[in-house]
Amino acid sequence: MRPGFSRRKRPAWRTVLYLVLAVLLLPYGLTLLYAVVNPPSTLMLWRYATGQRVARTWVPLSQIDSSLALSVIVAEDGRFCDHFGVDLTEIQNAIVDAEGLDDVRGGSTITQQVAKNLFLWQGRSYVRKALELPLALWIDLVLSKRRVLEIYLNIAELGPGGEFGAEEGAKRAFGRSAGNLSAYQAAILAASLPNPVTRDAKRPGPGLRRLAGLYQRRAAGAPEAAACVRQKR
Template identity: 60%
Template sequence: MRSSRGGLRRAVRIALFAILIFILLPYVLTPLYLVVRPVSTPMLWRYLTAQPVTRIYRPLGDIAPVLPRTVIASEDARFCPHHGVDWRGLRDLLNEAEDFDDLRGGSTITQQTAKNLFLWSGRSYVRKALELPLSLWMDLVLGKRRIMEIYLNIAEWGPNGQFGAEAGSRRAFNKPASDLTAHQAALMAAMLPNPRKRDARMPGPAVRRLAGIYQRRANTAGLADCLKRGRF
């Protein structure tokens, strides 16, 4: 009996230690991503399962400025003023949401980056609870420009393992991300929620409609101050 209880206690301690490592590891890795080019958990999964992955990392300065501007307009209009979590937007969403499914549109670009780098997809209160403090930490450590650069290089922009703006632009328009036009950037932004069903290369009516909305939004704003070189 004592041996059985001792084994159970050891198993519990090991499990708790593993959970602690899982929670703390992203906080340790985040400062490394100031200089290291990270891969996302979806990319890792495709590597492990022998599925194709296409990504050519591009610094933010080598991506057409219209793309981050349009992504902000479509995904996270308050990207510059918030600190990783848009508490005002989240509060409004909570007041309007009827169930957890309605909260899926409340993630900032920083939260999406945290999820793609360290967590998992799907709707989960546990994931959200891990995501919020991690997003605040990433905003503090990495700054806006680096977060946007990482996001644009790990976002999925194609149905067959095309990750990052460069791979997405070459697939959709046969051109580098540095040469994207405003309309092409809007089509790519319209793909982001579901790149397996939305295609910038052959956009359907819904994608074209969204792209028009995002292009108009982006045209009303210049390059966000927080993305200018040397600004955080």
């Protein structure tokens, strides 16, 4: 009976294995599609599914103020133009500095955050990080830096009421388009990115204003940080 039982079970295990592989490989196929299709984030999909508000107006990178693109890069991933999706130096620094620091970014690049926001879940875990790293490498390989940043600026949560993307974040905080921001307003939005619920760009507290000032100064001193996403003339 045992050999027959084994034969009956083997196809079922193969089916489960194929399903697991399909789920794991699906993001890699979708990444190719997202070169031309404007995607939602997993958080946006969750909010849709649970009946919560979602406000997102997709705008191309060419219509987002360059000061916002630069501010986000200097705030989130200063070597965005130089690495291949994963910044090994920042990961090492994050591991060294993580103990006792509640606000550590975990060494995540913008590309890693795109991988997480598009395909994975919020919160920290070793499993999520293990899935995130190869996805970030793949995203950097098949998408241009401009497209990666464009996706990020259109799926990032930028308001406490379900506002996603630079356009909705700028409208809520400043009553203007993402293409018409001052350098300081851009820095405020960039500084709110880790948690726009507690870091409200519309009503910035002293800490958020100080951080925005820091990012504004960094951006003014490092315009080359966004060289890879400037539109070629």
